[in-house]
Amino acid sequence: MIAMVYKIAIVDDEENDLKHVCHHISDFFSSTDIKLNTYMNALQFPIDRDFNVLFLDIDMPHVSGLELAKEYKKRHQNALIIFITSHNELVYKACNIHPFDFIRKENLDIEMPDVLEEINYQLSHLHPNVTFYINGNAYILRKESILYCESFNHQTEIHFDTSSITVNMQLGDVEKTLDSNHFKRVGRSYLANMKKVTKLEGTTLYINEHYQIPISRRKKKLVIEYMKEVHQ
Numbered sequence: 001m002i003a004m005v006y007k008i009a010i011v012d013d014e015e016n017d018l019k020h021v022c023h024h025i026s027d028f029f030s031s032t033d034i035k036l037n038t039y040m041n042a043l044q045f046p047i048d049r050d051f052n053v054l055f056l057d058i059d060m061p062h063v064s065g066l067e068l069a070k071e072y073k074k075r076h077q078n079a080l081i082i083f084i085t086s087h088n089e090l091v092y093k094a095c096n097i098h099p100f101d102f103i104r105k106e107n108l109d110i111e112m113p114d115v116l117e118e119i120n121y122q123l124s125h126l127h128p129n130v131t132f133y134i135n136g137n138a139y140i141l142r143k144e145s146i147l148y149c150e151s152f153n154h155q156t157e158i159h160f161d162t163s164s165i166t167v168n169m170q171l172g173d174v175e176k177t178l179d180s181n182h183f184k185r186v187g188r189s190y191l192a193n194m195k196k197v198t199k200l201e202g203t204t205l206y207i208n209e210h211y212q213i214p215i216s217r218r219k220k221k222l223v224i225e226y227m228k229e230v231h232q
Contacts, residue, residue, distance in 0.1 A: 006034040006123055007050065011068065012057035012084065013040050017105060021055055021084065021112070028116040042068050048198075048209050050145075050161060051079055053100075053119055058085040069099065075198070078144060080119060084108070130178055132158070132167045139165060143182075147207045149174050149191040161208065184226045186215040194230040 008025060012018040018038055025036060039045045042063035054072060056065035069081050080100040101118065103111045132139045141158070150157045151171035158165050158174070167174065175183060175191055186192045186205055190213050199206045200223060205213050215223055 006032060006052050007037075008034055008053045008055070009037045009039065009045070009049075009051045010055040011039045011042055011045050011060070011065065012055070013042075013060045014057065015040060017057065017084070017108075020108060024108070024112045024116065025055075028113065028120075032120075047071055048075060050076060050208065052123055053080045053082065055082045055084055055103075058083050059087050077195070080122060082115060082119075128180075132165070132169075132177070134165065134167055143178060143180055144193070144195065146178070146183075146193050147196050147211060148193060148213055149183075150213070151189045151191075159211070182230060184223070186213070186219060186223050186226075188216065190215070194226050197227055197230075200224065200227065 006029065010018055010021050010025075012021065018040060022036065022038055025034070037051075042060050042065070045068060047068075054069070056069055058065040060068075065083060065085075069083070072079060073081070082101045082103060083099050084103045084105060086105040100122070101115045103115055128143050129140050130143050132141065145160055147159045147161065149171060150159065151174075154168070154170055156167050156169050156171050156174045158167065169177070171185075171189065171191055175185065178191075182193055182195050183191050184194050192205060192207065192213065196207050197205060198209050200215075200220075203215050203217055203220060205215050205223065207213065
């Protein structure tokens, strides 16, 4: 079985504050599989990387947490953004970005546990999973983690950001199992998660910037409509 992995990032130019937040997260999720990445420089943050949760210091040099959150939300609409700040007056500016929550640094030890509880509920209950069976083993996958599916020889390869699995199912059956409006047939052999699509050039569809899949010419107009629907 594939365990659900929570991907969490912290961006804070203050090392002590960053470590403090990191300690709280690691302690709270001690029995949960998480991938925790920390960044002291917003310019080094990988904007195209897919994180479930992003803790951002609002007041940082070069690029503020507000600017970073705005750009990140354009690419990752479902990410949970939590602003952390010692400048309470900046909270009002952050409201336009619709963050998941705020944490005041002076009250971090008090406010952080409640925020983490809410994050855990959000991730565990509100993100749909799907189960595939391979050689008698159940693979439980988060639907949103799937980038695209590719069929060959009556099998389907399901692609994720850094890995893939192959199931003994035809693409149409995989599509029915996923049962999601976000997954669209963009060609005879491809099923794409339209929420992961970043651009369309000619008959090449780009998934998360790094992956390219061909689309059918006769489906190009339809694919453009799919993109408009999911990103509107």
